[in-house]
Amino acid sequence: MGDANYITHLLLLVAAYLTWHYFWRFRSLNNIPGPASKSFLKGNLPEFFGRYGTEFQKEVALDYGPVVKMRGLLSRPILYISDPKALHHLLIKEETVFEESQRFLSTNQVMFGPGLLSTLGEHHRKQRKMLNPVFSVAHMREMLPIFYNVVHRVRDAIATRVENGQQDIDVLNWMGRTALELIGQGGLGYSFDPLTEDMKDSYGHALKQLLPNLTTIEIIRRLLPLVAGLGPAWFRRRVAEMFPWKPVQRVRRVVDTMHERSMAIYKEKQVALRNGDEAVAKQIGSGKDIMSILMRANMNALQADRLPEEEVIAQMSILSFAATDTTSNTVSRILQLLAEHPDIQEKLRIELISSGAGNGLPYDALNKLPLLDAVCRESLRLYPPVVTVARVPNRDSVLPLLEPIRGIDGKIMTEVHVPKGTEVIIGVLGSNANKARWGEDALEWKPERWLSPLPKAVTDAPIPGVYSNLMSFLGGKRACIGFKFSEMEMKVVLAVLVSSFTFELTDDPIEWNVAGVRYPTIGRESDVPELPLKVSLYKPAII
Numbered sequence: 001m002g003d004a005n006y007i008t009h010l011l012l013l014v015a016a017y018l019t020w021h022y023f024w025r026f027r028s029l030n031n032i033p034g035p036a037s038k039s040f041l042k043g044n045l046p047e048f049f050g051r052y053g054t055e056f057q058k059e060v061a062l063d064y065g066p067v068v069k070m071r072g073l074l075s076r077p078i079l080y081i082s083d084p085k086a087l088h089h090l091l092i093k094e095e096t097v098f099e100e101s102q103r104f105l106s107t108n109q110v111m112f113g114p115g116l117l118s119t120l121g122e123h124h125r126k127q128r129k130m131l132n133p134v135f136s137v138a139h140m141r142e143m144l145p146i147f148y149n150v151v152h153r154v155r156d157a158i159a160t161r162v163e164n165g166q167q168d169i170d171v172l173n174w175m176g177r178t179a180l181e182l183i184g185q186g187g188l189g190y191s192f193d194p195l196t197e198d199m200k201d202s203y204g205h206a207l208k209q210l211l212p213n214l215t216t217i218e219i220i221r222r223l224l225p226l227v228a229g230l231g232p233a234w235f236r237r238r239v240a241e242m243f244p245w246k247p248v249q250r251v252r253r254v255v256d257t258m259h260e261r262s263m264a265i266y267k268e269k270q271v272a273l274r275n276g277d278e279a280v281a282k283q284i285g286s287g288k289d290i291m292s293i294l295m296r297a298n299m300n301a302l303q304a305d306r307l308p309e310e311e312v313i314a315q316m317s318i319l320s321f322a323a324t325d326t327t328s329n330t331v332s333r334i335l336q337l338l339a340e341h342p343d344i345q346e347k348l349r350i351e352l353i354s355s356g357a358g359n360g361l362p363y364d365a366l367n368k369l370p371l372l373d374a375v376c377r378e379s380l381r382l383y384p385p386v387v388t389v390a391r392v393p394n395r396d397s398v399l400p401l402l403e404p405i406r407g408i409d410g411k412i413m414t415e416v417h418v419p420k421g422t423e424v425i426i427g428v429l430g431s432n433a434n435k436a437r438w439g440e441d442a443l444e445w446k447p448e449r450w451l452s453p454l455p456k457a458v459t460d461a462p463i464p465g466v467y468s469n470l471m472s473f474l475g476g477k478r479a480c481i482g483f484k485f486s487e488m489e490m491k492v493v494l495a496v497l498v499s500s501f502t503f504e505l506t507d508d509p510i511e512w513n514v515a516g517v518r519y520p521t522i523g524r525e526s527d528v529p530e531l532p533l534k535v536s537l538y539k540p541a542i543i
């Protein structure tokens with residue numbers, strides 16, 4: 001009897017809490033339209049964040065207007081916002097209010113340590129201040145020869161595989177290896193891969209496994225903030241080691257591999273720096289890589305500005321992680337798009353060959369090639385690889401809207417009251433592919449749209465993106481620090497490969513899957529990230 005009473009009281013308490021939570025705390029969101037939720041427990045989470053979420057994400061981004069309400073764990077509201085003024089407000093004006101979610105910070109803290117992806121406020125600002133100079137255009141100019149050097153090796157390796165005729169080549173694998181080697185040489189001053197043999201570097205392999213495995217444990221990640229601070233580090237580590245679920249164990253092994261390698265690279269570099277400039281110059285990257293410069297700047301910085309060792313090591317893992325799948329999956333997608341549009345592939349090849357871009361152009365000349373630029377921008381517009389970025393306000397806030405929205409009851413709203421703790425997903429695709437701004441053909445891949453002035457509705461809107469009115473690299477103080485690095489990488493890879501090879505589709509059905517960074521597989525069942533294309537040596541027609 002006593003037990004029954006206890007359980008009844010407990011259930012009443014839970015019911016009261018939920019009522020307060022959803023009908024009181026989040027009442028200002030009741031009128032926001034959005035898709036129905038199929039489960040009280042999981043809300044729309046599996047549809048939106050699950051591997052097969054592409055179509056649902058598109059529906060949320062484009063079919064309900066610029067502010068959409070979904071449901072999360074225990075039906076808690078999640079907003080998807082693509083209105084430019086609201087985005088500007090939350091990423092720029094109220095950047096200190098709309099912070100990264102605890103889920104994001106805790107996961108990154110556990111995976112990488114205290115680096116850019118897991119710190120907030122002043123701590124984050126200080127880390128970013130140290131890193132900003134090495135991502136400047138001036139520094140990209142210096143690194144360009146390293147990029148050409150690596151990509152020429154990739155070209156030669158692919159050429160030996162197709163010299164006797166067309167072959168199916170897994171371009172995702174090659175682009176992954178290229179991206180890792182580029183962040184290795186340009187970022188860490190370290191070579192992971194000679195890019196000749198068919199080999200698998202354990203670090204590169206670990207990085208590739210991370211995001212697909214994180215998607216599998218999305219629900220657990222949502223509970224992570226509750227336990228992330230429990231007990232000392234050794235205790236949490238022991239719990240992680242004993243956790244009886246394979247995906248969690250896979251993530252743990254990946255994290256260990258990343259940390260060990262970053263640590264080893266750091267120690268090696270530290271010795272070289274101590275031995276003076278000559279020793280550093282002899283290293284991969286000749287001391288021009290991001291980490292050599294950061295470590296040297298750190299050694300010379302005032303005590304107050306200096307980053308502790310564990311933070312520098314965390315930045316190494318973060319840079320390697322943030323730079324690889326993002327760019328390699330994007331270049332792979334571009335090669336797939338060029339295979340689907342042979343006319344544009346041919347036009348691009350003409351531009352590249354006539355300018356000599358495949359052999360090596362200075363940074364500014366490469367950047368000015370109009371079609372190459374248009375192909376990159378258009379691909380990042382329509383196929384942004386990172387689409388599940390969220391922010392959570394640390395106090396109640398009001399987001400003004402550029403265009404009023406119609407509520408469920410038909411009432412017009414010109415602003416949205418966002419209660420503290422609401423998860424807000426940045427509507428990257430919703431902004432990039434909005435028909436009212438980009439035009440009726442917004443959902444078509446048309447690089448030529450970038451060859452003439454963009455619609456006024458796009459240029460006049462306060463879209464806060466750091467890159468070309470697009471949200472793909474986000475905006476504000478936490479925008480992608482590596483977007484120029486990534487842009488240069490994409491351009492060098494395309495310049496070299498499209499000048500040398502032709503790309504055609506195979507008969508395999510390519511499926512792009514949702515994860516922290518979207519990735520391709522053959523069909524929906526396969527777990528193996530890959531993207532085969534038919535590749536041949538380009539032979540210019542003899543006139």
Ligand code: HEM
Pocket residue numbers: 100116117128183187318319322323324326327330384385386389390472473474477478479480481482483485486
């Ligand atoms: C197509 C390629 C890429 C895309 C689409 C992309 C996108 C993004 C996005 C959306 C964010 C914001 C994440 C958030 O706030 O939760 C971000 C952050 C970041 N990105 Fe990238 N990224 C790309 C390539 C790169 C590269 C090549 C690097 C490094 C060389 C890099 C380094 C970073 C870092 C360190 C952050 C964290 C910045 C901070 O919190 O201050 N990214 N990226």
